[in-house]
Amino acid sequence: MAANRISTASESGPALADAPLEGKALLDRARSLSNRPEDQIAKACGYVGPSGRILKKSFYRALVAAKGYVLPSASGGSVGSKGRQAEFRTRVHGNGNLLIGQAYTRRMGLEPGQEFRIEIHKETGSIWLLPMNASNE
Numbered sequence: 001m002a003a004n005r006i007s008t009a010s011e012s013g014p015a016l017a018d019a020p021l022e023g024k025a026l027l028d029r030a031r032s033l034s035n036r037p038e039d040q041i042a043k044a045c046g047y048v049g050p051s052g053r054i055l056k057k058s059f060y061r062a063l064v065a066a067k068g069y070v071l072p073s074a075s076g077g078s079v080g081s082k083g084r085q086a087e088f089r090t091r092v093h094g095n096g097n098l099l100i101g102q103a104y105t106r107r108m109g110l111e112p113g114q115e116f117r118i119e120i121h122k123e124t125g126s127i128w129l130l131p132m133n134a135s136n137e
Helices: 002-011 023-032 038-044 056-066 102-107
Strands: 116-120 127-131
Touching: 023 038, 023 056, 038 056
Parallel strands: none
Antiparallel strands: 116 127
């Protein structure tokens, strides 16, 4: 019975502390478990996060890389993504508000609490933000 337990443990994949399989080891393991659901294959290959969530995207990327394909990475070489990127576009909301998001204010070096006077350039319709200071008031 103890031998049965040992073989079951080895089939479940690497322990959570071990690094996920890559390359030929990943391909061999995935091939040997090809008759099982994808979640079980990913888990058996070590693609499980600290909370127990199965890391499918990382698993699929590792499979593709193990097959020899090079995937472009939008985040400078890391596997994860950086989230939404600034598009330098906005639109007027239904309530008439125009939102300028944090990505733009951070890029401009603006700090919370700074005040600006809004002017509309007559010729171009551009909106100007003029910093409020003692001499402007």
